[in-house]
């Protein structure tokens with residue numbers, strides 16, 4: 163058999179067919195059943211408590227059971243939760259934090275008048291490196307705030323050891339990690355406290371919201387006071403708190419979302435597996451490492467694009483995928499220390515891994531309702547974009563085939 167002529171399968175950006183003409187979004191929140199939600203809202207409106215009432219208490223109780231911790235404090239967002247945690251925790255001085263994270267992690271430090279000390283990440287897992295934390299620790303350092311990036315759990319034991327050795331508090335921004343496990347243990351119980359986000363792109367969704375998990379009874383009490391202005395009940399405020407309460411409506415949504423969490427995490431892990439299988443042989447594409455005994459939520463499915471081997475940068479790939487109707491995001495680019503808001507801050511040392519990772523990251527669509535076929539479509543798009551970038555001529559997978567008469571005769 164001989165192909166009539168080599169045909170190329172060009173990407174949409176070079177005039178090929180658009181693979182997702184209706185568009186494929188980066189994410190889509192899991193939303194609860196409308197009728198059940200209306201029932202919840204009817205109960206709330208029929209009572210007299212619109213905020214911080216029975217639904218909030220139930221959400222805190224169910225979350226605490228899920229994480230296996232003694233206390234959960236629901237708040238209005240992960241950002242307010244982080245701000246409040248540092249305040250209620252009495253943190254002073256410098257806080258070691260990754261620059262490869264979402265801006266809110268670092269904002270919470272600066273809003274408290276504390277100084278962020280940026281430390282580098284591990285090149286494989288992209289989470290805060292305990293060795294880098296050790297190098298960054300100084301006399302003024304009092305705490306570590308680490309992020310379970312994309313839902314991939316941090317090196318918790320390494321960070322705990324460094325924290326202990328240097329007498330530092332250890333906190334986690336667990337915005338991505340509702341449902342993550344480190345060696346079988348649910349994220350939520352690590353360090354002094356962990357803060358989760360319930361905003362629409364996260365795993366458990368309440369519209370807006372956050373949850374602080376801790377085993378520290380005194381800290382939990384101060385957090386409850388702090389989310390209510392720092393008011394112990396007699397309006398003689400004990401410290402400068404916030405209004406960071408969660409409303410009953412948000413808690414009702416969060417409770418419904420918690421019911422389907424395990425299913426959502428399982429589905430995202432299946433999709434991540436399909437992505438890896440479909441993309442692992444593409445030149446220049448690799449993945450952040452998730453240890454086999456850990457569980458990531460894959461809040462984001464992020465790939466690393468090596469421009470030299472791929473034939474184009476992560477930015478180039480993002481643009482080409484946009485032409486295919488595929489929405490992507492460069493999580494987390496720019497790194498926080500490169501943001502305009504942080505230009506005046508010293509980077510406090512070596513961020514070479516962060517600086518080398520940031521130009522390569524690209525987050526692909528991932529949501530619980532996404533199908534295996536969607537993943538195959540994105541992978542097909544990436545493969546043909548790569549071939550086009552690299553100038554590889556490709557045979558059409560379904561070409562017009564002309565029987566080779568001579569060859570056929572020889573076989574006979």
Ligand SMILES: *Cc1c(COP(=O)(O)O)cnc(C)c1O
Pocket residue numbers: 238239240241242263264266267309335337338358359360361371372
């Ligand atoms: C989303 C996010 C936050 C902020 O969460 P909100 O609930 O929107 O305030 C904080 N940290 C990280 C890592 C996030 O991704």
